[in-house]
Amino acid sequence: MKKKSWMLLLTLVLVIGTVLAGCGSAEETATTDSGNTTEQGTTDNGTAAEPAATDANLAADQTLHLNLSAEPPTLDPAQAQDSQANTALRFMYEGLATIDADGNPAPGAAESWDVSEDGLTYTFHMREGATWSNGDPVTANDFVFAWERVLSPETVPAPVYAYQLYYINGAEDFNTGKTTDFSKVGVKAVDEKTLEVTLTNPTPYFLGLTSFYTYYPVHKASVEASDAWAADPSTMVTNGPFTLTTWTPGSELSWTKNDKYWDAANIKLTNVTASVVNSGATETASYQGGEIDYAGAPTGEIPTDQIQPLSQQLPDEFKLTDIASTYYYEFNTKAKPFDNVKIRKAFAMAIDRQSLIDNVTKAGQTPAFGFVPTSIAGLNNQSFRDTHPDSEYFKEDAAQAKQLLEEGMKEEGYTTLPPVTLLYNTSENHQKLALAIADMWKKNLGVDIQTKNEEWSVFLESRKTGNFQVARAGWSADYNDPMTYMDMFVSGGGNNNTGYADPAYDKLIDEAYKGGNDLEKRMQDMADAEKMLIQDNMVIMPVYYYTQASLTKPYLKGVTTDFSGAINFTRAYLEEH
Known part of the structure; x- marks a missing residue:
């Protein structure tokens, strides 16, 4: 078979084509409730797609009001790496493909594509009439320029998601400097109007990847005109449904409908405003007071002690869904004392995950002993x-954890833990959970833990x-495949x-590719x-598989959430109320 049918069939068989804002999350994110049974994606947290809006029931004011619990660290698609940036960038950009309401790849900036019989060559046909917000046509060259920029060793800072393009033949060699010839x-x-992409190996979920922000095009003239092009709305030329109107750091972002967008006729919202308030209690109060139309993950959070009351008080507006997302702690394996695997294992085994869920997070999460x-x-x-099953990797056992800690300390020559x-x-x-886990470590291991918080962008830099x-x-x-988790930890x-x-780990990932x-x-x-990652080396300490708590006003329609918990407001609309 040839053309789209080949790829779509494989995608459906493997149930993996949906790309979301995978990436690190600032707040609670969710999966498609109840373990997503292997469905590709769902609409409105598991409900059927809503009927299209009609002018008769539309509110006169189509301004959507949101809150972001953290400011996006960047609005440069090449540098993005988190859920806040993903939400913002979805308003502004469109990849070759998009993800439709059923979670399947659909034409975006490309109106069609062909796939070779061997699954290695994709030929994308650019959409007639697709333009940038300044009126310039969107061309195949815009994607070549954007992808070269992501992969170029000269791009500063180095894009952390460059490896998402390694599916493309020669991309890794160019990114790592083994070749300097992008051709x-x-x-x-x-x-x-024609973009040809050749892959290293058949990748059934590649179409879905082209909707991911690292694959977005950027406007070459704007990028080359100013180093600060992505921080100033006046210099940001975009190809998506909305343009950034204002960005007041630490306070607000706002977007306006892009009338030059090819599908502008089906974009009902005229404006979107997002406050930036890092308080779940304040956000929830704003929702209840009618100041915002949506609250909770993935853009913000609902305090854990309000989840139960709100589910009872607002049953038609509150949703709690499972999502493809994992909450975990990561160890710095180069920093003492966590350069010792026994000490890492001791910390992972010394907490009671179900107790944390029942008494702290209170959102029906599933204890995690793996990463996927x-x-x-x-x-x-x-x-x-x-x-x-992840139950085979390790068990919670305070006594054994204490013994492992003592063995690890002896190996390192510690009389007391650093x-x-x-x-x-x-x-x-996050604070509530950190304090509860620190308390468990004190009780079960006898160690005193200092807790420290940092604002989102500073926190990302500290980890990086x-x-x-x-x-x-x-x-x-x-995307819906274990690889989106496992390739994170290659050397x-x-x-x-x-x-x-670990070369052995790298080899396994390479073989899976x-x-x-x-x-x-x-x-x-x-x-x-x-x-190898968890049972053998305990590089990370899994805590739970997420659920996602959110509140949506009854008059807000057309919001879609995929299996990973990523949210799309671009086709939303407001009914009269």
Whole structure:
């Protein structure tokens, strides 16, 4: 078979084509409730798609009011790495493909594509009439320029998500400096309306990846005109449904409908405003007071002690859903005392996850003993966790944890453990959990833990530069396949903040990349890698698989949430109320 049908069939069989804002999350994020059974994606947290808006029921004022619990560290698609930036960038940019309300890849900046018989060559046909917000046509060259910028070793700071383009033939060699000739990378503009992409290996979820922000195009003239182009609304030229109107740091962002967007007729919102308030209590109060139309994850948070009351008080507005996302702590394996694997294991085994869920987070999460969430697809329409249970990796056992700690301290020559600081990003919910875990470590291991919080952008930088011992982390799926979790920890990986580097692990991931249509071997390679990551080395300490709590006003329609918890407001609209 050829053309789109080949790829779409594989995508449906593997149930993996949906790309979300995987990436690190500032707040609570969710998966498609209840382990997402291997469905690709859902609409409105699991409900059926809503009927299209009609002019008769639209509110006169189509201004959507939101809150962001953290300011996006950047609005440069090449530098983005978190859920806040993902939400903002979705308003402003569009990739070759988008993700439709059913979670499937759909035409975006490309109106169609062909796929070769061997699954290696994609030919994208650019959409007629697609323009940038300044009126310039969107061309194949815009994607070539953007992708070269992501991969170029000269881009500063180095994009942490460059590895998401390694599926493209020659991309890794160019990014790592093995070649300086970008023409050897498998992406070229055949002409202004045709983009040809050649992959290293068949990748059934590649179409979904082209909707991810690292694959977005950028406007070459604007980028080259100013180093600060992505921080100033007046210099930001975009190709999505909205343009950034204002950005008041620490206070507010706002967007206006882009009338030059190719599908502007189906964009009902005229304006979007987002306050930046890092308080779940304030955000929830603003929602209840009618100041914002949506509250909770993934853009903000609802305080844990309000989840139960709100679910009872506002049953038609409150939603609690499972999502493909994992809450964990990551150890800096190069920093004392966590350069000792026995000490890392002791800390992971010395907490009671179910107790944390019942008494602290209070949102029905599932205790995690692995990294890949229950909702990520595996073989034969089963969850990856069904065929590779995480219960085999380690057990909670305070007595054994204490023994391992003593053995690790003896190996390192410690009579007392060096001071330990637990780092988390500013958030009421993260603080509650950090204090509870620190208390468990004190009780079960006899160690005193200092806790420290940092604002989101500072926190990301601390993790990136290794300026931590143990830090809170969260990861949402970028696509529905275990690889979106497992390739994070390859040696030198852009999102690998732990310092972990193991050639044996790298080999397993490389073999999984090359697995092609040998699905059973691919899954086994990734399961072996996860075992190495956690059971053998305890590079990270899994805590739970997320749920996502949110509040949506009854008059706000057309909001879609995919299996990873990423949210899309671009086709939303407000009814009369």
